[in-house]
Amino acid sequence: MVAVENFWGSIAAQLGGDRVHVTSVVASPAADPHDYEPTAADARALAGAQLVIVNGIGYDPWAPKLLAANPVGGRLVLTVGDVVGIKAGGNPHRWYAPADVQQVVAAIVADYKRLDAKDARYFDTRRTAFETRGLAAYKAEIATIRRTYAGVAVGASESIFAPLAQALGLELLTPPSFLKAISEGAEPTARDVSTIDRQIARRQIKVWVLNSQNSTPDVQRLTDEARGKGIPVTTITETLTPAAASFESWQVRQLRALRAALAKATGR
Numbered sequence: 001m002v003a004v005e006n007f008w009g010s011i012a013a014q015l016g017g018d019r020v021h022v023t024s025v026v027a028s029p030a031a032d033p034h035d036y037e038p039t040a041a042d043a044r045a046l047a048g049a050q051l052v053i054v055n056g057i058g059y060d061p062w063a064p065k066l067l068a069a070n071p072v073g074g075r076l077v078l079t080v081g082d083v084v085g086i087k088a089g090g091n092p093h094r095w096y097a098p099a100d101v102q103q104v105v106a107a108i109v110a111d112y113k114r115l116d117a118k119d120a121r122y123f124d125t126r127r128t129a130f131e132t133r134g135l136a137a138y139k140a141e142i143a144t145i146r147r148t149y150a151g152v153a154v155g156a157s158e159s160i161f162a163p164l165a166q167a168l169g170l171e172l173l174t175p176p177s178f179l180k181a182i183s184e185g186a187e188p189t190a191r192d193v194s195t196i197d198r199q200i201a202r203r204q205i206k207v208w209v210l211n212s213q214n215s216t217p218d219v220q221r222l223t224d225e226a227r228g229k230g231i232p233v234t235t236i237t238e239t240l241t242p243a244a245a246s247f248e249s250w251q252v253r254q255l256r257a258l259r260a261a262l263a264k265a266t267g268r
Contacts, residue, residue, distance in 0.1 A: 001051035004063045005033060006240050007095045008053045008080065008104065010247040014134060015108050015126050019119050023049075026060070029241040032213050034185060038062050047072060051111050056081030057092035076111050083107045093183075093238075095247075097163035098142055105131065138248045141255035142167060149262045155196060155205035155226070157219045158182035160238060165209075173205055188218060200225045206265035207231065209258070213238045232261035 001016070002023045003009030009024030016022060025042050026033045046052055046063070047070035054063045056079040067077060081087065084100040094100040109127045113120040150169030156162070159179035165172040178192035199205050200222065208226035210219070212235045226233055234257045240250050262268070 001053070002045050002049040003053040004060045005053075005055055005095075006243065007247050007250075008055065010240060010245075010250075011101070011105060011130075012053060012108050014130050014246065015105065015123065016112060017122065017126050019116060019122060020112065025063075026239060027243050029213070029237060029239055029243055031239070033059065033238050034183070034214070036060070036062070038066060042066065043070065046070065049075060050115055051076045051078065053078045053080070053108070055079075055092060055094070056088075057086050057090055057094070058088050059092035076115065078104075078107055078111055080104055091159050091162055091180075091183075093160040093163060096160055096236075098139070098167050100163070102131075134246075134248055137252045138255070141252055141259065145169075145255065145259050145262065148268055149259075149266065152207075152262060152266060153205050154207045154209060154262075155199060155222075156209040156211075157223065158211050158214055160211050160214075161209045161236060173199055182214065182216060182219060193218060193222075196222055197225065200229055200231065203229055203231065205231060207258070207261045208233045210235050211238065212236070232264050234258045234261040 001012060001020055002025065003012050004025050006024035006027040009022050013020070013022040023045055025038070025045065026036050043066050046066050052067060052075065054060055054077060080094050081092070084094050084103050086094065105127060109123050112123045146169045151171055153171045153173050154165065155174045156165065156172060156179060160183065162172060162179060175192045175195055178188045178196065181188040208223060208231050210223050210233055223233055236254050240247065
């Protein structure tokens with residue numbers, strides 16, 4: 001199977017075990033997946049897959065085009081946006097929404113069982129192990145942050161953090177229109193930038209969350225301002241960092257860094 005992005009590929013590989021060979025297309029921590037340009041090798045990989053995981057929601061629009069150009073009978077395409085019920089125009093960063101991750105896990109296993117019914121019990125066992133052991137530290141960090149820091153005001157450089165902020169119970173003060181503009185490569189409004197400047201200057205936000213894979217001049221300036229005001233800055237990325245990391249180890253590391261920043265800011 002082929003996962004367009006490696007965060008879904010990591011999950012798919014763990015669920016598939018030795019019954020599935022997983023290839024991820026977008027895997028470099030140095031790249032912004034929004035701007036990815038597919039290669040001929042990518043097209044061949046998609047054409048040869050029995051199962052393809054596409055994020056959808058406008059995040060990887062090139063992937064459905066390549067699939068349509070190379071129709072294959074019996075191939076399954078799992079589109080995350082369809083699984084979790086988010087349409088085009090919504091926030092595409094569903095791997096930062098813990099409840100959506102659980103839905104995708106179930107959908108991947110269901111597709112594996114459709115393609116390989118004789119190994120259905122094996123895939124169910126892999127799913128149980130992943131959810132109970134693989135994701136244990138991930139779930140524990142989420143619960144700890146929500147229990148300790150719910151309601152704390154934070155800022156973020158783009159919309160990737162919004163689903164996680166909601167799951168953690170944090171109050172994300174950054175204007176949604178700014179978050180969306182940066183995520184989509186558009187110019188934020190002067191009004192939104194001024195609002196964030198004021199939030200930082202008055203220390204209305206306790207922590208600033210930076211997506212290091214999408215740092216524009218505006219974002220870099222605001223990040224520098226936050227540091228200058230003594231506001232802790234913590235970093236997240238769009239894809240696995242390092243590229244060989246598992247989904248859960250990557251997320252746990254980022255969650256622990258966020259928890260440390262919140263502790264520094266609040267004294268809790």
